[in-house]
Amino acid sequence: MLITALRTLRTRWPAFTGSFVALSLGVALLTVMGLALASTLDAPDREPERFAAAPVVVRGQDTLRVPTPSGEKTQKLARPHPVPAPLVTRLKELGTVVEDRSFPVRVHGGHDDHGAHSRHAPGDLVGHPWSTAAFAPYSLDAGRAPRTADEVVVTGDWTAPGERLRTDRGTLRVVGTVPGLGFEDAVFFTDVRASRLAPVSAQLVVDAEAPAVRQAVRDSVPAGAGVRVLAGDERRYADPDPDRDRTALTALNALFGTAGGVTAFVSVFVVASTFAFAVAQRRREFGLLRTAGATPGQLRRMVLTEALGVGALASGAGCVLGAYAAPLLAAHVVDRGLAPAWFTIGDPTWPYHLAFWTGLGVALCGATAAAWRAGRTAPVEALREASVDTGTMTRGRWVCGAGLLLTALVTLGVSLAGDPGDLLHRKTYVTRPMLLITAVALLAPVVVRPATRLLTWLPARLPGATGLLVRANTAAGVRRTAAVAAPVLVTVALTGSLLGAVATLNEAKAAEVRERTTAVFVVTAPSGTGFDAADLDRLRAVPGAEISPTSSGAVYTLEDGVALIRCDLRAVADPEAFTATTRLPLVAGKVSDLDDHSIIVNEEWEEHTVGRSVRIRLGDGTRKTLRIAAVMHTGTGDNGVYVTAANAAGAPVDRVDVALADGADADAVAAGLREAVTPVGGRVASGDEWAAAASPGSKDTTRTGLFLVLGIALLYTGISVVNTVLTATSDRVRELTVLRLTGATEGQVLRLLAVESLTVTAVGTLLGLLVAGLNLAGMGAALHLLAVPAAPVVPWAAIATVAGACATLTVAATLTSATCRRAATHSPANDQDFSRRRTPRTPRRPTPR
Numbered sequence: 001m002l003i004t005a006l007r008t009l010r011t012r013w014p015a016f017t018g019s020f021v022a023l024s025l026g027v028a029l030l031t032v033m034g035l036a037l038a039s040t041l042d043a044p045d046r047e048p049e050r051f052a053a054a055p056v057v058v059r060g061q062d063t064l065r066v067p068t069p070s071g072e073k074t075q076k077l078a079r080p081h082p083v084p085a086p087l088v089t090r091l092k093e094l095g096t097v098v099e100d101r102s103f104p105v106r107v108h109g110g111h112d113d114h115g116a117h118s119r120h121a122p123g124d125l126v127g128h129p130w131s132t133a134a135f136a137p138y139s140l141d142a143g144r145a146p147r148t149a150d151e152v153v154v155t156g157d158w159t160a161p162g163e164r165l166r167t168d169r170g171t172l173r174v175v176g177t178v179p180g181l182g183f184e185d186a187v188f189f190t191d192v193r194a195s196r197l198a199p200v201s202a203q204l205v206v207d208a209e210a211p212a213v214r215q216a217v218r219d220s221v222p223a224g225a226g227v228r229v230l231a232g233d234e235r236r237y238a239d240p241d242p243d244r245d246r247t248a249l250t251a252l253n254a255l256f257g258t259a260g261g262v263t264a265f266v267s268v269f270v271v272a273s274t275f276a277f278a279v280a281q282r283r284r285e286f287g288l289l290r291t292a293g294a295t296p297g298q299l300r301r302m303v304l305t306e307a308l309g310v311g312a313l314a315s316g317a318g319c320v321l322g323a324y325a326a327p328l329l330a331a332h333v334v335d336r337g338l339a340p341a342w343f344t345i346g347d348p349t350w351p352y353h354l355a356f357w358t359g360l361g362v363a364l365c366g367a368t369a370a371a372w373r374a375g376r377t378a379p380v381e382a383l384r385e386a387s388v389d390t391g392t393m394t395r396g397r398w399v400c401g402a403g404l405l406l407t408a409l410v411t412l413g414v415s416l417a418g419d420p421g422d423l424l425h426r427k428t429y430v431t432r433p434m435l436l437i438t439a440v441a442l443l444a445p446v447v448v449r450p451a452t453r454l455l456t457w458l459p460a461r462l463p464g465a466t467g468l469l470v471r472a473n474t475a476a477g478v479r480r481t482a483a484v485a486a487p488v489l490v491t492v493a494l495t496g497s498l499l500g501a502v503a504t505l506n507e508a509k510a511a512e513v514r515e516r517t518t519a520v521f522v523v524t525a526p527s528g529t530g531f532d533a534a535d536l537d538r539l540r541a542v543p544g545a546e547i548s549p550t551s552s553g554a555v556y557t558l559e560d561g562v563a564l565i566r567c568d569l570r571a572v573a574d575p576e577a578f579t580a581t582t583r584l585p586l587v588a589g590k591v592s593d594l595d596d597h598s599i600i601v602n603e604e605w606e607e608h609t610v611g612r613s614v615r616i617r618l619g620d621g622t623r624k625t626l627r628i629a630a631v632m633h634t635g636t637g638d639n640g641v642y643v644t645a646a647n648a649a650g651a652p653v654d655r656v657d658v659a660l661a662d663g664a665d666a667d668a669v670a671a672g673l674r675e676a677v678t679p680v681g682g683r684v685a686s687g688d689e690w691a692a693a694a695s696p697g698s699k700d701t702t703r704t705g706l707f708l709v710l711g712i713a714l715l716y717t718g719i720s721v722v723n724t725v726l727t728a729t730s731d732r733v734r735e736l737t738v739l740r741l742t743g744a745t746e747g748q749v750l751r752l753l754a755v756e757s758l759t760v761t762a763v764g765t766l767l768g769l770l771v772a773g774l775n776l777a778g779m780g781a782a783l784h785l786l787a788v789p790a791a792p793v794v795p796w797a798a799i800a801t802v803a804g805a806c807a808t809l810t811v812a813a814t815l816t817s818a819t820c821r822r823a824a825t826h827s828p829a830n831d832q833d834f835s836r837r838r839t840p841r842t843p844r845r846p847t848p849r
Contacts, residue, residue, distance in 0.1 A: 019271070019363075022719045023314035024321065026267030027359035029712060031322025032329055033260030034351025039330070039344065040253040046245055048235035049183045051205065054135040056213045057100075057238040058083055058091065059203040061226025064556055064621045066564050073564035078554035078619035079649045080202045083227065087220040088204065094216060095207035098135075101198035102240065103127045104528040105187045106168045106681055120158050122185035126240075127169070129194040135205055136181055138188075143176030146190045153188040156180040168526045168681020169197060183239075203238050245340045252339055255705040258430055262709045264358070265434045266490060269441070270720045271359075272366035273486050303367050311363030315356045322355060338704060401442030408435045412778045420782035421604075421634060424508075426702075429501035429779065436771045437493050444482045444489070444767060448474075451763045452481065459755065466748070470755045474763075480724075484757075485764030487720040488806045491713045492768025495802045497775040498706050499795040504779050508636050508790035510695035512585075514688075515789055519548070519581035519657035520666060522690035523673055526681040530652020535680055539656055542672035544664025548577040551651035555599075555641060556617040559606045568640040569619075571648030581657035585639065585787055589630025598629035600642040619649035633787040657687075714802065718809050725757075725813040736818065750815055757814045761807040769799070 051057050062080035066073050091097050107121040130146055130153060143161035146152055152165075153176040159165065165172045172187075189197070206213050210231035221227050228237070236242045286299055294302075326345045333339040412432075415422050422428055452474040459467030474481050523539065525531050530551070531539075539547050551571040559565055572578045575594045584591055587603060589610040594600055599614065601607075607614050608631045615625050624647060632639045660669060673684045685693065739749055776792035783790055 017723070019723065020310055020314045020317075022716070022723060023271050023311060023359050023363055024318040025715070025719060026263070026271055026362070027315045027318025027355045028321035028325060029263045029318075030260065030267065030355035030358060031319050031351055032326045033256050033263055034354055035322065035326040035345050035348065036329055037253065037256040037260060038348040038351055039346045040249040040256065042346075044245075044342070045233065046236050046239070046242065048233065049136070049181070049239045050132070051135045051230075051235045051238050053137040054205045054235060054238075055095075055231075056206045056208060056210050057203055057230040057235050058087070058206055058213060058217070059228045059230060059238055060084070061621070062202065062228075063226060064564070064617060065226070066556075066558060066617075068558065068562045068564075070562045073558075073562070075556055075564050075566050077621055078566075079651060081226065081620060082200050082202055083204055084221055084225065087217060087227065090216045090220045091204070091206050091208070091213065094212055097207075098131050098205045099129070099195070099201040100132050100203050100205065100238075101127075101129055101194050101201050103194075103198040104526060106526050108166045108168070121165070122156070122158065125185050125187050127187045127189055127194060127197065129191040130188040131191050132205070133178065133186075133188050138178040138181070138186075140176050141179055143174070146175055146188060146193075149190060149193040151175045151190070153178060155184070155186045168529075170679075248339055249343075252333065252343075254426075255338075255702075255708075258426070258705050259708045259712070262430065262434075262494070263712050266494075266713050266716050267359075268362050269438065269490060270487055270716045271362045273441070273483060273720070300368075300372060304364060307363045307367035308360070311360040314363070315359035318359055319352050319356055323352075333704070336704065397442050397445075401439050404435055404439035405443065408432065408439060408774075411435075412774075416778070416781055416785060420785040421637065423779055423782040424505060424636060429775065430498065432778070433493055433497035433771060433775050436774055437490055440493075440767050440771055441482075441486050441489060444485060445478050447767070448478050448481050448485070448763060451766060452759060455759050455762050466752050466755060469752055470759055473752075473756055474759050481760050481763060483724045484721060484760045484810065485767065487717040487724075488761050488764025488803070488810075489767045489771070491710075491717045491802050491806060492765050492799060493771035494713050495710055496769060496772025496795060496799050498709065499798050500772060500776045500793055501779060502702065502706065503793040503795055504776060504783070504790070505636065506695070507793050508783050508788045509638060510691070511790040512635050512638060512788060513695050514691045516582055516584060517657070517687050517691050518583050518659075519687045519690075520660050521545075521658040521670060521673060522685055522687055523547075523656040523658060523677055524683050524685070524690070525652070525654045525677075526683075529681070530654045531656065531677070531680070531682065532652075535677060535682070536653065536656070538676035539658075539673065542669060542676060544661045544669045545673060546577060546580060546659045546661055548581045548657040548659070549573040549645075549653040550578070550655050550657065551645060551648045551653050552655070553619040553648050553651040555619065555643070555647075556621075557605070557614065568638075569648075570640065570642050571645045571651060572642060573645045573653070575644070577659075578657075580659045584630070584642070585633040585635060587631045587633055589628070591630060591642075593629040594642065594644060595629070596644050596646040597627055598643075599626040599647075600630045600632065601628055602632040602634050602639045602641070604634045604637070618647055619651060622649065635786055635788050636783075710802075714805065717806055721806070721810050722813045725810065726817050750818065753814045753818050754811050757810040758807055761803065761810050764806070765799075765803045768803075772799070 048054075060081040060083045062077050064075045064077050088097060103126070105125040105127045107125065133153070138155065140153070143153065150170065150173055152172045152174060154174055155178050157177070159174050159177070161174050161176055163174045165174065178188075195201075210229060213231075214229045217227050217229055230238055241247075289299060290296075330339070330343055330345050334341060334343055412423075415428075423432075453471060456467055456471035456474070460471045461467065523531075531549070536547070536549055539545065550573065553569050553571055554566050555569050557565050557567065572594065575592055578594075579591050582591075584600070589600070591600065599616070601614065605614070608628065610628050610631060613625050613627050615623070617623055626643070626647070658669070658673065660666060670684060676682075677684065736749055739752070740746070744752075772794070776794060780792040783792075
């Protein structure tokens with residue numbers, strides 16, 4: 001039988017081509033994802049950038065450290081501490097001390113009355129004192145250093161000396177330029193002007209030896225003050241966001257992990273179904289072999305040997321293909337800005353082993369189930385079964401399908417009853433559809449006949465035989481229909497579930513923002529800055545405006561004694577004015593009870609009972625014990641906490657909500673607000689405009705991951721559909737020939753096949769919609785339990801596009817296969833020969849004259 005298996009591989013190569021392509025592509029994708037994932041596990045440390053030429057950098061406390069029974073827990077402080085004044089005095093005795101400051105600068109477009117303009121200005125300009133430029137080092141290539149408050153030096157070539165820039169820091173005159181170093185777009189002010197724009201300095205440069213500086217720190221500040229001395233490679237911690245590479249790679253790790261998981265699922269699903277269908281279509285051959293004396297064990301060994309041969313060759317080819325494709329993926333994520341510029345594919349070997357053995361195992365598993373069933377069939381039974389699809393639902397299929405469906409429904413109910421918020425997490429809404437897809441695919445033969453009869457009810461009653469034949473063929477060929485519908489089911493279900501989940505979450509977050517905001521206008525400060533007391537006084541002086549200033553920040557709490565959690569907060573200046581512009585989703589308590597000794601938390605907190613006290617740490621690490629004044633719903637997780645300005649750790653006011661006094665004119669108030677904040681770069685928007693802009697959207701990594709996953713699913717759909725259609729059409733040669741001999745024209749046969757393909761695609765689409773509907777219904781129920789005013793969003797446009805692509809592909813593959821088979825194997829002479837062999841001889845009719 002081994003020789004028979006090898007000969008079968010040689011003589012039946014067209015039937016194995018689809019399985020080979022599907023498996024090799026699956027292994028290639030697994031290899032690519034494995035290599036990319038392995039490359040994100042080890043990120044090299046960045047070299048110092050802004051302070052590459054600085055002797056020593058001294059940085060104030062910027063990290064909260066809390067000892068716990070399980071070790072020290074750390075979090076970055078929302079409000080880093082400045083370097084203590086006594087230490088600054090001591091360091092000045094060792095050498096020159098230069099205080100560093102950073103603040104955002106925004107350039108306005110257009111021209112002003114003095115000819116100020118900006119052309120192609122970068123959008124993320126950052127200001128520094130000119131004395132820190134030498135530490136990068138920057139050197140002038142044109143012009144001179146700034147001397148007055150309105151003079152600046154800029155990096156890059158987007159402007160030139162002599163030009164004026166209209167910015168949120170006033171109109172500035174460019175007096176010099178320095179070459180950009182690639183890591184920032186800087187604007188250098190005089191040291192005096194920079195100190196006014198950013199009064200607090202969290203770090204400074206000391207021109208002294210590192211050991212002497214460390215000794216001065218030990219002598220001047222307590223051991224627990226958190227002051228750090230940075231020298232050598234450690235100077236990178238003085239750069240903004242020194243861990244951004246690791247953060248980006250962590251996001252990539254999640255992206256590639258998710259895409260790899262879905263790739264593995266789709267690969268296993270499609271490859272297993274492809275192998276199973278290819279083997280199931282050979283029941284006539286198996287019946288003949290059994291009649292000739294082959295034992296069930298020999299049949300199984302033959303099929304498994306074939307799968308082993310195809311699997312080994314396809315897995316090897318997939319690993320080679322993946323090795324060439326992985327660098328292309330790395331270059332793509334770098335070009336999209338999702339990975340650091342240095343990100344490349346390393347040379348780990350475990351992804352190749354994992355992909356190869358997974359591919360081989362999938363091939364063997366896909367063939368084993370069908371081979372086992374074929375081996376258990378008696379010879380006569382096999383021949384009879386080869387003509388009609390019967391017994392498609394075996395006991396094992398019933399058990400597995402029902403078990404997976406029950407598991408999916410039970411876990412959904414448990415999540416809704418215990419932790420509805422878990423259904424909103426990415427790992428949940430990505431993995432849950434896989435369980436339902438597998439369950440529905442296993443149970444698909446149960447619904448294929450009812451679904452096809454429903455879809456063909458009207459065509460079957462139209463004039464002509466096409467509708468009746470479509471109804472009969474799709475209902476009788478359950479295995480063929482289910483095999484073609486399966487990849488369509490996967491693609492539609494993943495499209496509806498994943499895109500629908502992301503759209504639902506985005507809509508839910510946007511609904512929360514809209515629901516909380518009742519302000520008529522919202523005034524926001526430039527990014528990274530805030531309004532001072534004079535700015536707020538000008539806003540209060542606008543006739544008809546009732547303002548509610550708030551600040552952003554963070555508090556920290558220790559949950560269960562071991563987890564240090566950071567929670568975003570809004571600090572309220574006046575709780576009474578706050579209630580006029582904001583509507584919090586309260587469960588208990590009142591906003592008006594908020595004072596300097598209380599806090600508003602959400603239900604996610606370990607302690608969330610009104611009147612009870614909670615221990616927290618403010619944004620600067622200060623310990624506080626506050627009474628719970630009110631409790632909010634958890635929502636989607638963005639409700640945060642609310643305190644008064646006294647507990648904001650000095651955070652500047654970055655947002656002012658504005659309500660209208662009775663009888664006030666909205667247009668006049670808006671004009672007054674703009675006049676008050678335009679000089680400092682503030683922006684005035686209506687409440688609806690601000691809510692739309694503040695609503696969080698999908699991250700680039702999320703969108704890229706989703707499109708990557710859906711692209712893989714659609715690609716696999718194409719491969720599986722083409723392979724299944726080619727195999728199925730080759731087995732229908734005699735059936736189609738009989739149709740032609742009974743009087744059907746070539747066009748009628750092709751129309752019949754096209755309508756069958758559309759019907760099968762519709763079945764797969766309906767099953768995919770069922771899966772997507774169940775997943776989105778679960779998310780909708782979770783949002784309802786979390787008191788989020790949002791309904792599930794079904795991405796109808798994307799589903800229609802995917803379903804249309806599947807239908808086009810299925811019809812094209814079917815018609816192409818039928819036409820090629822007709823041209824290659826069925827000439828008119830062969831049809832007449834087939835007629836003489838298959839029909840009894842009848843008297844020839846006389847030819848009419």
